[in-house]
Amino acid sequence: MTDLVSPSLRKQNVPLAIPFTKAYLTGNELRYITEALAGNHLCGNGPFTEHCHDWFNKNTGAAGTFLTHSGTSALEMAALLGDIQPGDEVIMPSFTFVTTASAFVMRGAVPVFIDIREDNLNLDETLITKAITKKTKAIVPVHYAGIACEMDTINAIARENDLLVIEDAAHSVLSSYKGRPLGGLGTMSAVSFHETKNIVSGEGGALLVNDEKLLDRAFTIWEKGTNRREFFLGKVDKYTWHELGSSYLPSEMTAAFLWAQLQQAQYITQKRVEVWHRYHDLLQPLEEAELLRRPQWSQDASINGHIYYILLPKPEIRDALLTHLSKAGVEAVFHYLPLHSSTAGQKFGRAGSDLNNTNHLSACLLRFPIWVGLGPAEIDHIVTLVKEFFGL
Ligand SMILES: Cc1ncc(COP(=O)(O)O)c(C=O)c1O
Missing domain, CATH: 3.90.1150.10 (Aspartate Aminotransferase, domain 1)
Known part of the structure; x- marks a missing residue:
């Protein structure tokens, strides 16, 4: 598709x-996967995941990065983290991939499709205000082909109307807007490492969280809705279910592959x-x-x-x-x-x-x-x- x-x-x-x-292989993928195997940490959130997270935080200015199984699951995580509720409306282009919309529909929201600009095929920011209703909760700009949407205008409209901005940055690794990295400009953003993208891990993605206030909940949602992170940090002696989340962490083998790609x-x-x-x-x-x-x-x-x-x-x-x-x-x-x-x-x-x-x-x-x-x-x-x- x-x-x-x-x-x-x-x-x-x-x-x-x-x-x-044709996916480009750097030559280090297998070496790092072998290292991951030798390190005996095969599940998610190990050293290679940390390298990838640091890379995105450094290169986009994100407050926190969360590797996921796909760009789609990053969008689904964004919908949970954005607390999207049944009946909420989410403004987005119709000229986009299926899961830009389905991630929000899964939470019961209604995608409100607005037209794209003739010049760069990105959502037409001049149409957003008219599409806003009392139910609008978020705007999802998709940077088509890695070419930036008019983010200053979009963010200004979002601020005036108290809306989230969830960048669909699936195409946008190492692209920028006015010198600022894409993925680092909205409230949060979703990136894809599908084999057709610039940086790949076969299937893979990441949620970048730019608002520090959302980080604690992002960790919980990433870890199946539990406070497992606090358990590993020694803050609690057992972990339990706190809110709706899912199993979003890719294994260290995927992260090891991705790290080889990110280095180049x-x-x-x-x-x-x-x-x-x-x-x-x-x-x-x-x-x-x-x-x-x-x-x-x-x-x-x-x-x-x-x-x-x-x-x-x-x-x-x-x-x-x-x-x-x-x-x-x-x-x-x-x-x-x-x-x-x-x-x-x-x-x-x-x-x-x-x-x-x-x-x-x-x-x-x-x-x-x-x-x-x-x-x-x-x-x-x-x-x-x-x-x-x-x-x-
Ligand atoms: C704009 C856009 N958003 C989201 C996705 C979903 O990414 P993934 O295939 O990693 O789930 C894609 C995939 O091509 C895409 O083009």
Whole structure:
């Protein structure tokens, strides 16, 4: 579901000369996993988990980090920590991954979908105030492709209306807004290490908590709703159930893998950014010829090379280009069938604005392969195929 590969490509059994994604391995993953095994601490919250937590606290300014099994479970933890109750409303884009919404629906909340901006496909901050009702509890900005939402405006609206801001920073490791790291700007944020992301652990995620007042409860929720942490700190002689939580800790083997990745996070990001810019430069003439649109971003936002996408003028052109690339063995994918038009989105959510940009842009978007090791010759080949498609 994360990446929507053309079913026709799958059916035709076309060999993938250029896959959409390939996780980069640093070479230290197995070494650290072996160390974890030798250390005889296999469950969660051991030394490797601590290294990963420290890395995020240092690199985002978070007051506390909690590794989880996925970005999805980080969002589910955020909904518990945010004390989201049945009937509460949560404002978010419809152009996002399923679990941005389902994490809140699980607590009985209603996702209120607002439209995205035409330039960067992030939620349109100018639509938020109109969508706020007495039931609104939180705003969930999704930094699409690792490009920052207008966080100053979003945080100001949240402050005025006493709302939580839960950043969906699944795409956003080492991206920033006005020089401030994404994930460190809302009340809390969720990060993903799914194999398609920049920094991976197969499946994995983290909840970053930026409000110190929430830390004690975050520990409790992370540890199945118990005060197990106080027990290990020697503050109590037994631990018991205190509130609703779950088993969110990944094992030390996952944390060991992740630590190997985080140590090279700057390198991985830089290499992906190089791929990103090569596409961007080579596609400029096609944008000038009005054949397609390239990503746009403001001076306030940085690029972390997570996603390179183009927007075609019409859905039919997008679909035809996707088929053209597929036939040549290039795995290009589209992204996010809007949640408001899905069966569950209609059942559990509602629209908080018109969703015209969401409907149109999601149908016109095409993502190109991007990974560390994708060489200039392969990128040039993909762009040549795109030019060929347009008869250039
Ligand atoms: C915007 C967004 N939020 C949340 C998630 C969920 O992350 P995970 O796959 O780690 O559960 C994804 C996954 O692709 C995503 O794209």
